[in-house]
Amino acid sequence: TQLLEQSPQFLSIQEGENLTVYCNSSSVFSSLQWYRQEPGEGPVLLVTVVTGGEVKKLKRLTFQFGDARKDSSLHITAAQPGDTGLYLCAGPISGGSYIPTFGRGTSLIVHP
Amino acid sequence: DAGITQSPRHKVTETGTPVTLRCHQTENHRYMYWYRQDPGHGLRLIHYSYGVKDTDKGEVSDGYSVSRSKTEDFLLTLESATSSQTSVYFCAISGGTDKETQYFGPGTRLLVL
Numbered sequence: 001t002q003l004l005e006q007s008p009q010f011l012s013i014q015e016g017e018n019l020t021v022y023c024n025s026s027s028v029f030s031s032l033q034w035y036r037q038e039p040g041e042g043p044v045l046l047v048t049v050v051t052g053g054e055v056k057k058l059k060r061l062t063f064q065f066g067d068a069r070k071d072s073s074l075h076i077t078a079a080q081p082g083d084t085g086l087y088l089c090a091g092p093i094s095g096g097s098y099i100p101t102f103g104r105g106t107s108l109i110v111h112p
Numbered sequence: 113d114a115g116i117t118q119s120p121r122h123k124v125t126e127t128g129t130p131v132t133l134r135c136h137q138t139e140n141h142r143y144m145y146w147y148r149q150d151p152g153h154g155l156r157l158i159h160y161s162y163g164v165k166d167t168d169k170g171e172v173s174d175g176y177s178v179s180r181s182k183t184e185d186f187l188l189t190l191e192s193a194t195s196s197q198t199s200v201y202f203c204a205i206s207g208g209t210d211k212e213t214q215y216f217g218p219g220t221r222l223l224v225l
Contacts, residue, residue: 031212042202042216043155088155092212099145099170100212104154 003027004089004103012109013079021074021106023089032072032091033100034063043088069094079110115139116217118203124223131190133201133220137183141207144186145214146170146178148199155202161186193224 007022023032031050035043047056049065049072056063060083062075076083086107090100115138125131135144145160147170157170159178167178175197177189190197200221204214 033213035216040219042204042219045213045215048210048213090155090214098143098211099157099160100214102155104152 003093003101004091006087006089006103006106008106009104010107012111014111015080016078017110019076019079019108021076021087021108022071023073023103024071026070028069028094029091030069030094032065032069032089034072034074035088035090037086037088037105038084043086076108079108081110081112084108084110116203116205116215118201118217118220120220121218122221124225125193126225127194128192131193131222131224133188133190133203133222135186135188135203135217137186137205139205139207139215140183141205141215142183143206143211144180145204145206146176146186146188147202147204148172148197149202149219150199158188158201190222193222195224198222198224 003025005024031048033048034046036046037043047063052067052069054065060077064073086105088105090102092098092100117136119134146158147155149155156172158172158176159170161167161180179187200219202219203217206214
C-alpha cells in the first residue's frame with residue numbers, strides 16, 4: 001500500500017501551459033517536502049510545508065499543504081522546458097518515525 | 113548544495129560477487145540513508161543510520177548490510193549481488209533542526225549481470 005499517492009504519474013505539456021500535481025494520503029503528515037529530480041541526478045529539495053493550509057511560492061511554483069495535512073499540491077504557472085523532471089512528494093507521518101515516506105513521483109515533460 | 117558524494121558512480125558486476133558502495137558527507141549531519149530507485153517503485157529505503165555505529169533496517173533490507181564507523185561515511189554492501197539488485201542507489205543525509213528534510217547524493221548506477 002502506497003502511503004503517498006501522486007497524480008498524475010506522467011504529464012507531457014507544451015511550454016507556457018499551467019499544470020497541477022497532486023500528493024494525497026489518508027494519513028496525517030507532520031510536514032511535506034517536494035523534490036525535483038532531473039535525469040541522472042539525485043532529488044533536490046524544492047520546499048517544505050509544515051502548517052495545514054500553508055501556501056509557499058517559489059517563482060512560478062506554488063505549493064499548498066492541505067488543511068488536514070493529508071494532501072499537498074504543486075502548481076506550475078507558464079511551464080518552461082527547464083521544469084522538466086520527476087517531482088516527488090515526501091513526508092514523515094505525524095506521530096511516527098521522522099523518516100519520510102516518498103510518493104512514486106510525477107514525471108513532467110515540457111516541450112518547447 | 114549539501115556536500116554529499118557517492119562512489120563509485122557506475123559499476124558493473126557479476127552475480128554472486130560482493131559490492132560496496134560508499135557515501136561521504138561533509139555536512140556533519142547525524143542521519144544517513146540508503147535508498148534504491150526503480151521504475152514503478154519510486155524510492156525505497158534500504159537501511160539508515162542515526163549515529164556512528166547506529167543503524168537500522170528499512171523496507172527492502174534483505175541482501176544488504178551497512179556500516180558507519182565515522183560520522184561522514186556510510187557504506188552499503190551487497191553481500192552477494194543478484195540481478196534483482198540492479199538499480200540506482202542514492203545516499204541521503206538529514207540533521208540539524210530539520211531532520212525530516214533529506215539531501216541526496218548524485219547516485220550510483222549498479223548493473224548486476
